[in-house]
Amino acid sequence: MRIAELSRRTGVPIPTIKYYMREGLLPQGERTGPNQARYGEEHVRRLRLARALVEVGGLPVASAREALALIFSSGVSEFDVLGKAQYALTPPRERAGDGAGDDAGDEAAAQVDELIARRGWQVKPGNPARRTLADALATLRRLGEDDYLDLLETYAETAEQLADTEVRAISRRGDLHSMAEAVVIWTALGDPVIASLRRLAQEARAARLLGGTAEDTS
Template identity: 50%
Template sequence: MRMGELSRRTGVPVPTIKYYIREGLLPAGRLTSPNQASYDDSHERRLRLIRALLDVGGLKVAAIADVLAAVDDPTTSVHKVLGVATDLVVPRYGDAEPDAELDTARKEVRELIARRGWLADGDSPAAEALAMALAALKRVGHGAFAEVLDAYADAAEKVAEADLAYAARRAGLDDLVESVVVGTVLGDTLLASLRRLAQADGSARLYESESRVEARRARVRGNGRTPG
């Protein structure tokens, strides 16, 4: 296909495609004449991955180049490629000033990883983000939240299993990385929304009277009906 067709199929403007080629993110097309090049499905898949990393993952061009270099390196394992991609979409908090709460939280995170037998790096961006969250909880008087950390870890293992099972449906490595990035970023929103819904349900069952709970159930059943 010509670049115009590639643009129509992907929704990426021609000038942007040319920019990606100049930056080395997208391979150049196969020359069919001095002024014309041909593109194929591999270019379409790569463009979709670039847009996922940029629009969904929020990565800069340099970070996208790192992910694509890992994807294109035949010596890099799938596990390593996915690690590079997911580490880059984890929020960074900069260099935090060391304090007692953060030191304790980092220790708790390392102990959690060891206790659960996770093959994860205790110094990874995700581990640091978890430690930062635990330290923040300690500072506002909710250090006891660490007591429910394993319950959260149980849920996280199930979510990760579902994430990877979904991603495994994709055949190509570009598609696999795109799926993991999109699933990680948007999956966080899905998970947070489901949590809010479950909290609303649990709160109603715990604190509402039985009559109010029954009234809620009736409304939910009514809203959940499908047209006949």
């Protein structure tokens, strides 16, 4: 199909398609003339995925490129590709508090190590989520939000429940390609799904606990 048809099929504007090709999220089409190229079904699939990661998942373009390259590659062992795809979806955050001249960063890193050990999680030292978590905990410490420590265990427990359901669902898929795709989609789109469900549930819970409206039946 031509680029106009690719755009129509996916709802992605042509300038965005060209931008994704320049940035390496989407391979070039097959040249059929000086100003023409042909695109196939893999382009449709990959374009939808690229857009989902960037626009809905909120990923930086570099992270999306890395994740897409892994999905559409082959030749790595199973666990390897799944782990790499997941790491690609944890973009490094800016370091808040660098130069703050306190111990909150070191304390938070130690707290993350302790949490992982306490829960018996096997997690490689290179998992970038360790750092993301430590940064957030250090920030909370600097803000004097110390009662978050109680919540952290609840958060870790719910994270385990989510991970268990997700990993089981993914392991039921037959082939490695489909599993890697699920890791990428679910990791990236699960973030806004969870964040929005949490906000909806917070409002519902607050309405009962703090609002005390007429509809309250709890």
